[in-house]
Amino acid sequence: MKESANMNAAILRSFGESLEIVNLPDPSLGTGEVIVDVVAAPVLSYMNEVISGERQNLFDLPQVPGAGAIGRVRTVGPDATRLSVGDWVFCDPAVRSRDGALTPDITLQGLSARGEGGLKLQKYFRHGSFAEQMRIPTENAVPLGSINQADVVQWCAVSTALVPYGGLLAANLQPGETILVNGATGSFGSACVALALAMGAGCVVAPGRNELALEDLSRRFGHRVRTVKLSGNENVDRTNMQEAGSGSIDCVLDILPPSASTKSVRAAVMSVRPYGRVVLMGGVGMLGGPDLEIHYPWIMRNCITILGQWLYPMEAPSKLISLVRAGLLSLNQFEVSTFSLDQANAAVEHAAANVGPFRITVIQP
Structure with missing residues (x-):
């Protein structure tokens, strides 16, 4: 481990500027905290939009970006009872306030804050x-157990999988059920398909416009995945989704990005069976534009449960790691591109230009 009192970091001073590689003081330890040596840090596909300011995230500058990491414990506080120096951990970026158990303030460390309370945490x-x-x-230092150094970058896929996993937990997906993943050809959506199968889904309906990506999902997962090529016609797409799910889609999880049409979301939502469940965790409407309109009598008469889900519960990272350890979810599905810390700007550009199923970009400080 490094012994100096300073570390290298990529810092963002102003929106629209490039990341600057600088020397910063090593972080100091407080009670209830852990210092981690970062070994691999995933780069979100939209990190370029955060850095440019396009995403309009609450992001108090100057700040070192980067959401989540795989690392080794460097120092632990006096209240840690199980973590030890040298342990491999996943650094969960979802930091929650400890003085609001019912409605905690949340900041995504290195990415964004939710509200003024989240901004206070971020500072x-x-x-x-x-x-x-x-x-x-x-x-937030979630133990990984023993891992090989060569596999560290693959473990960064946990960051991608965690978001849709939170949605699947909210959906209460049961073994044997049919689920429709709206956005299945994106980075989060494709991970959601793999996770749903790992959790025992009998069938995953995967709509999308990218035929190559749909074919890839079929090749990877076989008959339990049924793809639907979207036409852009809301009624036609809804009918095709329902037919792919044999007329009984138990739940729908929407994880489409802000650029998606509300028509695509509505077609998917309204493909669910009576008494079905819908989880909304995409970005439609986040950057303006029309809102989602769903017919009130349809929701009421069909006893539809619609739930919004942001992120995941605190126990989700440990449960997800258990799925990997059990061999139910393979991280080898993910193709990883690696960059050094000095190449942070190139890594951000690469992540934006290489969006797609089972692709991740990683910085190795």
Whole structure:
């Protein structure tokens, strides 16, 4: 482990500027915190939009970006009872306030804050994972167990999978059920398909416009995935989705990006069977434009449950790691491109230009 009192990091000083590689003081440890040596940090496909300001995230500058990491524990606080120096951990970026159990304020460390309370958290847990070290709450250092150094970058796929996993937990997906994943050909959506199968889904309906990506899903997962090529006609698409699900889609999870049409979301939502469940965790309407309109009598008369889900519960990372350890979810599905910390700007550009199923970009400080 590095012994100096300074670390290298990629810092964003102003929106629209490039990341600057600088020397920062090592993070100092407080009670209830852990210092982690970052070994691999995933780069979100839309991190370029955060850095440019296009996403309009609450992001107090200057700040080191980077949401989530795989690393080794460097130092633990006095209240840690199980973590030890050298342990491999997943650094969960979802930092929650400890003084609001029912409605905690949340910041995504190195990415965004939710509201003024989240911004207050962000100002303290200021720097993300594009650095040699980071300070995180003790509960956000999730043990991975023993892993091979060569497999570290593959474990970064946990960051991608966690988001849709939160949606699947909210949907209460049961073994044997049929689920429709709206956005199945994107990076989060394709991970959702793999996760749904790992959790025992009998069938996953996967709509999309990219025929090559749909073919790839069929090749990877076989007959339990039924793809639907979208036409852009809402009624036609809804009918085709229902037919692919044999007329009984138990739940729908929408994870389409902000650029998606509300018509695509509505077609998917209204393909669910009576008494079915719908989980909304995409970005439609986030950047303006028309809102989602769903017919009130249809919801009421068909006893449809519609749930909004942002992120995932605190226990989700540990449960997801257990799925991987059990061999139910293979991280080898993911193709990884790696960059050094000095290449942080190139990594951000690469992540934006290489969006797609089972692709991740990683910075290795």
